[in-house]
Structure formats: structure tokens, C-alpha cells
Amino acid sequence: MCAILVNKGVKLSRLSFFNSILASRLYPLVFQILSGAMFALVLLYAFLGPPLGEDNFAVVVTWRLWWLLLPLSFFLFGRLWCGVCPVGAVSDLAQKAPAPKRRIAGDFLKKGGPWIMGSLFLGLFWIGMVRHICCWPRETAVVLLLMVGGAVTMSLAYHGRVWCRYLCPLGMFSGIYSMTGIVGLRPAKEVCRNDCRIDKRQVLQAEMKVCPLFELPTTLETNRNCNLCGNCVKSCQYGAMRLTLLHPGRELAQVKRPLTGEVFFALTLVAIAFVEAIQTTRLFPSYMQWALEKNILTSYDLVFSLSLLAVVALTMGSYLLATHLYTRLSDGGKPLNPASFAYSFLPLALAAYAGVSAFRLASHGARAIQVAINQLTFSLAPFDLPPPVRGSFYQVDLPVKALQLAILALGTLGALYVVARVAKRGGDMGALSRALPHGALVLLFSATFLYLFLLPAGVILH
Template sequence: MKVEGEKRANPQQGQQRGFNFLDYRPIAKFMKSRWYPGIFQVPVAIVFTFIVFELLFGPSEAHDNFGTAGTWVLWWPLLPILLFLFGRLWCTVCPFGFLNDIVQKFVGNNRPVPKFLKKYGIWVIDFTFLLITWSDHVWGIVESPRGSGILLMLLLTAVVLSGAVFERRTWCRYLCFLGGVCGNYSRAGMLKLRATPEICQNCTAAACYKGSDQAAGCPMFEFPRTMDDSAECNLCGNCIKSCPNNSITIQPAVPTSELWSIKKPRLEVAFLAVVIMGIVFVQNITMLDIWNEILAWLETETGTTNYYIIFTVTFFIAMLIPIVLLLVTGWTAKRFNRISVRENFSKYGYALIPLDMAGHIAHNLFHILAEGKTIWYTLMSVFGHEVSHTSTALLDDPTIQALQYILIAFGTLGSIYAAYRISKGAAKPKLVTVVYGILILVFAVLNLLLFSMPMSMRM
């Protein structure tokens, strides 16, 4: 399947394609070199191995364990920010993806992806994401280094299996529980990789997809020529290396611009966007001081003290509320834009992504800024230096809260603007924007309300 193509200079390069990072020789040279992306993958894999070791064999208390601090106070809060800035570049650097590549190289059987996964992959991802979030609350995975370690071991095993059996990065594209979130946030991000249609129209090699003697084909099963969003692009650089015509560009993108230019909105993507809103609510509520009071009330009302039952019911309701609200809004908007409720749900679910991301970043901003010093303290303790401290905070609570409010404000504006742009071209766009704007404001107010209350720490 390897295709060799003659490399030639592109006469149109840098002229009709707008700003392109690859027009800068050092960047293009670096991304085409054999050092990329390995130069990032190897150090991250080493740190990851150390973190897994710490989680499994280090201190059993979260606030003493560097693995917990490195995973849940540093990496997890940084992830949505990285996705916003660089798209799914993290997925190339991710140690799970790197492991998949290594296993595949040595013992991979390169079976084709099952049709079931191709058809329902995102639903599988949606479901596992919800399942892991639920598991975290019920079993306290984040608060337990051993629990986090077992979760990582489970994922490692699944990645090895996927790499050993299936072709390319089947895991990242169709199975990784974070793939859906990464895809959604990348759509709202600031970086996009695209092929140049004018150059590709005469190409018969398709080396970007099939691979060449320079690099393997796209690990994410994408064909850059037909890509209309960044959801599945890892920026791994394979297509840049393989393309004989220098058709590939990496350009800055207007944040959220991909959300209003989606040609075929998908229900499962919109569904994930909506449930993430519910997940952010659950994450916030269960970390508030009033959660214990709510729990006691629920115990009285339901007549059971079984946390499994109480939390499952709470979780289900928290997921259901945003879904029902979007359906009701879609039903209302249907009167104006005359498209079905299902289509309304699919199209405008995308508009919630900026607020999703803002809520996600704002929630985790608390952890990285209020507990950030634990990363240093726990790292020092690994080397036998106990650091006495009275605070783990990098910033005081009012400053963190102000930053959270600002983020929610930006997310709200992004979502309302996305709803407005999605509405353009359909009937009564302004009225439809107002209808969805009200829904987005309701979600924004709920977020602000939750962020205004004191939150407990992870470590």
C-alpha cells in the first residue's frame, strides 16, 4: 500500500492558501524530520511510566502521591487548554497512542476496523466516557492513587490489544474514551490542518492516506483532502511528510469557526456535547461543600443510604436535564427554522461546545491554581525531601473565581455566536439565535452559580 510520489515544489505555495505555519522553513523542516513527533513522545512516555509506577507503588494517600498530582492536578487541567490551542496534538504525544504504535510495529496484525466500530464508535466513546466518570464518583478513582493506577493499567491493556489486532490507531479513533472530548474541543480550537483542494484535485497518489516511503498513512483514517473539521486530526505530521505536492497546510483557525461550518452534524457528537455540560455540573456539585447536605437530603427522600443508588440517580438526572432542555429548545426552534427536532438537536449541540470547554477549563482551573504546589511538594517527596507547607495554592480563591467567571463569559459568548452562525442561512435566524441564546444563558448561569460556591480539593 506504500505509494511513492515525486516531490516537487508547489508553485502556489504561500500565495493563495493564507497564513500557513509550514511556509516557515524551520517549522516545515522540523515537522518533516524523523525527530517529529518522537522528540515529544519519548519524554512524555518516560514521565508517564514514572507516574504509573508512583500510582501503583507510591504513597497510598492522594495528597502525598506525585502520580495523583501529575495526573489530576497538572495533566487533566492542561488537556482542554492544549486542545483549544493546538487541536489534538496531545493525541500524537499521548503515551497510549505511542504504545499502540510500538506494539503495532513489532507484533501488529493490522486487521481492518470492524464495521460496528466504524458505525457506532463515537457512541462507544460516549458511553465509556460516561461510565468512567460514573466509576470515578462511585469508587473514588481520582482520590485514590491505586484506583488511578488500575484505571491506567486497564487502558494500557486495552491499547496493547487494539495495537496488536487492528490497523493504524483504531484505539484513538474509535475506542479511546477521551477521543470524543478531544474531537469536540479541537473543533472549537485555534489550529487546523488542511489539504489545498486546488493541488489535490490532480493528485492520484493519495499518499496522505495510504502512506509513502517517507511516512505511514494517516493513523486516524483521515483523508486530508476531504477533512472539514479538526476533530480527528492528531497533527502527527505523516501527511506532511508523505504528500509529494506540499499540499498540506497548518493554519490558525478562528476559535469555534469549525462549529458553524459542519456539513453533516452528527447526533452522537451533539449528544456528547450536551452530556459534557451535565458532567461538568456533576463534577462541580459533588465537590461543593453543600454536596453532603444534598446527599443527606437524597438519603431521606429516597429512603436508602446506598451511595451507588443515590449517585447513579443523581448522575442520570444531571445528564438528562441538559438533554431534555436542548430537546425542548429544539422543539421551540422548530417553529421558526422549520427543521426537525432531531436536526435541531444535532446542529445546535455543537453550539454548546465552547461553553462546555469553558466550564471544563474553569472547573480544572481551580485544581491547578488552588492545588498546583502539590505537584512540586509530591515530586520533592519522591526524592526524599519533605517540604513543609501551609498552602498548596498558586493564587487566592477570589482571583481563581474571577478567572472562572471570565472563562464562562467567553464560553457563553462563543456558544451564542456559534448558535447565531449555525442559524444563518436558515429561516428566521435571529429568532432561532434568541431561542438557543436563552438556553445557553441558562447553562451559563448554572455554571456561575456553581463556581460561586466553595469547592473541595482533589489532593
């Protein structure tokens, strides 16, 4: 199935079966219909189902299954989720609706997009934690409907998926983690150069219309803004756009112009992974109890919010320190833009997030599936449900711990690999040694995650 082609001296496999799916007229429509049907069920059960989240289809499907499986999908399939996302599909539908005058996204959105998406994601994470949105069906529905509202509004006001490219809180989350992925769509440049008989200006004009995320497919070098919608695959009669196996992490090391908003977001994702990991241990309730008993602050939400900010600030601060040391070590040498190193932390953050997800799935994934099936089959309800999980201790077997540690080890190696490759772009003999502060920071973060993963399992909070 996998034919081999040589691209820039690197052997890459071409995934012909998946390429034929991308080229099919039924793709992504069939998947969008399926995810749309699931989305409709989620909304239905959110408003009409049981009030307690862990017994409600909407909550278990959204937060106990989909949200926990998402990190794996970024690694395996890049940003495929955005190609089949029901909100994105609604956005495409709204594009077809008549609207007075659609505009083209301006500089504000283009420059501010990463900041807006990063801030919205952090805000969503924060509000999700303090309002425990993932416990409550209606709150879950409100968040989803707000996203639909945002996508429709932007589709009526602008051409293309402006919501997905510049505003959606999940857009940059999906995009930046997809850069760690093992597959991506790339142009076979030799086909464009040698076989394509179409005038290049016409190709450019067609490309600008074809990509809903405003990429130029024939120059595509990143997964970040490609949702694998397949439009460009279908529109190229020479078959130049191909789904390709990628070296994981290499794309992260090749970011030539790091965006400050993305750098901020990449480090925020490390901080969020820390908070997620801490929450699965007994350290979290002990810390909150200590802070409240000491009367340092009297509100749980305030303690949590300030602690979250402190973790973000600590993560940023340690990165800035490593960057400062790198710049000092580069005195007289050829320093790169040190912001390039921020992308190195993404494999580690994704691994930590996936480790926490594996832990949660092992603890309450089976019950979540049973709840979902019971609710869909109404009175048949084939499963005798175990008692509610909220408030009980996580059940963690040795194989799950081993899996977590293996994922963390892979993420750490991936992060060190990216640090080394970024450093090598410096070109001279001392390039690797100058990157020691960033390498050491990867190890420090990894050791902290390891410590958290080895702590006794805590209480399931949501």
C-alpha cells in the first residue's frame, strides 16, 4: 500500500489508500454527517438527559471520551479533527447562505489570531475548571452552542473558515499539536514543476479559492493550518497533493519564523499539562485544603485561578531564563531566534496530556461508554452501571502507569530531538552546547511530570 518516494533526500511513504479517501467526493461529507449527528445527540441529551454529568450522554461523550482521545488523534492524524468537526461543517454550510457582503480577513485577525485563539483557549480551560463545565450537561451545551454561533457569525461576515483559522479556541490547540503528527498533506513539488501544464498564475488563483483555511497548498510545509479537508487533493488533476508520512518532530524544528502568540501558547500548553497532571494526584486536594485552611484566600475559585496563573508564569519564567542563558552562551556566535526553541516543548506537553488522558480513560472510560450506550438504547439499557465515579479514587493498574511512563519517555525524547535539531540550525560546532539550557529545561519539566505520574492517584473531580 505504501509506495516509497524520495523527497528532499528523505524517504517518505505515500499512503495511497488514505489519499484515495481524500480524493473521494464523499469525503469529508460522510464523516461530517456522522459527527453532526453525534453533535445533535449531544445537544439533545444535554438539554433533555439526566442532570448529573457522569450519567449524561452529552457529558460522557464530550469530556470523558472525545476530549481524552483528541491528543492521540493529533499525533496520528494531524489536524484531521478539524476536517470532520461539526462546528466547522456548520461554518461551511453558513458560507453557502446568502449574506450582504462578505469580507476578506484583515490584518487584525491575521496578526492577532494566535493571541486571540490562545487567550480563548486559556479562558475556556479556566472557566471549565472553576465552573466544572465538564460535570454539567447544560454548561457543556452552552459552550458548544457559543462555538457554533461564533462560526456562523464569522461565516456570514467573511469568506472562508475565518473562525477556524483565527478565532476558535480549539483551532490553535489542534493546529500547534498537529505539528507533532506523523502524517500530513504535502505537495509533490516535482509534479508541480514537471507535469503541471497549467499557467502558474492560474494555479495560484485557484489555490486561493480552494483552501478554506487560506493556505497555498502547493507551498504547504506544515500541518498547522491544514485540516485535511481534501479540497486541494480533489482540485489537482495531477495528483500533486499527497498525504505523506512525516518524521515526528521535524516540522517543529523547521519553524523559521516563530510567532510570539504561538510561543506563548506552546508554553501555556505545558503549564496546562502540569495542572491537569496535578489534578489527578492527592497533591491537588491537599494543596487546595491547605490554602483555604490557612485563610490565605477564602475562595476556592480564587485560589485555583491564582495558582493556574502562577503555574503559567513559572513555566514562562523558566523558559525565558533558558532563553536568556542561550543568548549569553551565544555571545560572539551565531544565535538563532531563540523563540524557535519554544516549539520543542510541544512533544513533551502532548505526551503529558496524553498520559493524563490514558489515566482518566483507564479509570472511567469503560463506564463512560456504558452510559453512552445505555442512553442511546433507552429502555434496553444493556449495562448494569457501576456506581458514580466522581469523588471516588482513581483506579490505576500497573500497566496504565507503565503506559503513562512510556508515553512520557517518548515525549521527552521527542522534545530533546527537536531542541537538538533547532540548535543544529545554528550551523557551527558550538550550536549544540549552546542549547543546553533548553535541553536541561526539557529534562526538568519531564522529571516534574514523572514525579506527578508516580504520586498516589487522587480523587476524580469531574
